[in-house]
Amino acid sequence: DTQMIQSPxxxxxxxxxxxTITCRASESVNSYLNWYQQKPGKAPKLLIYGASSxxxxxxxxxSGSGSGTDFTxxxxxxxxxxxxxxxxxxxxxxxxxxxxxxxxxxx
Amino acid sequence: xxxxQESGPxxxxxxxxxxxxxxxxGGSISSGxxxxxxxxxxxxxxxxxxxxxxxxGSTYYNPSLKSRVTISVDTSKNQFYLKLKYATAADTAVYxxxxxxxxxxxxxxxxxxxxxxxxxxxxxxx
Numbered sequence: 001d002t003q004m005i006q007s008p009x010x011x012x013x014x015x016x017x018x019x020t021i022t023c024r025a026s027e028s029v030n031s032y033l034n035w036y037q038q039k040p041g042k043a044p045k046l047l048i049y050g051a052s053s054x055x056x057x058x059x060x061x062x063s064g065s066g067s068g069t070d071f072t073x074x075x076x077x078x079x080x081x082x083x084x085x086x087x088x089x090x091x092x093x094x095x096x097x098x099x100x101x102x103x104x105x106x107x
Numbered sequence: 108x109x110x111x112q113e114s115g116p117x118x119x120x121x122x123x124x125x126x127x128x129x130x131x132x133g134g135s136i137s138s139g140x141x142x143x144x145x146x147x148x149x150x151x152x153x154x155x156x157x158x159x160x161x162x163x164g165s166t167y168y169n170p171s172l173k174s175r176v177t178i179s180v181d182t183s184k185n186q187f188y189l190k191l192k193y194a195t196a197a198d199t200a201v202y203x204x205x206x207x208x209x210x211x212x213x214x215x216x217x218x219x220x221x222x223x224x225x226x227x228x229x230x231x232x233x
Contacts, residue, residue, distance in 0.1 A: 043223035091218040096156040
């Protein structure tokens with residue numbers, strides 16, 4: 001299985017901050033990397049697919065980059081509604097696997 | 108707009124079969140080229156893909172659960188199902204159904220889980 005490791009596991013930030021979350025795959029996943037946002041008690045929501053494509057309806061302050069084994073999710077200017085847990089997920093090889101999550105908390 | 112809704116018992120006894128249904132509304136389960144998926148989340152933990160099924164009936168399972176899992180579909184009811192045999196406390200989790208848009212079959216070409224149900228908590232306990 002392709003292991004997905006996110007860093008950091010948790011992060012404290014303030015409204016307006018620029019935040020970077022990284023995801024590393026144990027082997028190349030090409031650009032088959034997705035990012036999800038999950039709020040407490042809710043289902044995950046697709047933010048970014050194909051490493052860098054913004055899902056419809058997702059604010060442009062979210063962006064993704066990377067290919068191969070190293071990927072980045074950037075939130076350019078944090079809003080209150082962005083405090084949540086973020087997961088990366090690879091779709092290159094079965095089984096589909098997720099990172100352990102990065103919890104973004106208010107400082 | 109396609110919506111997914113999980114249903115099933117919230118409590119399952121150890122060694123019994125965990126059975127869940129996902130009802131698809133707002134669109135046909137047979138169209139769109141989606142793989143219909145089950146994903147679970149242990150309390151306070153990350154996400155684990157269980158498997159998915161195409162409307163043709165082709166299934167793909169996580170090897171870690173393959174010996175105990177069956178996913179099936181009933182296109183006439185616009186529903187798909189999860190059965191997990193020999194449940195243990197380790198199967199206690201929130202279970203989500205989700206649609207997976209594959210670039211090989213789905214127009215949107217996402218290769219991602221794009222629509223999710225709200226999730227249902229299943230506890231395995233006597």
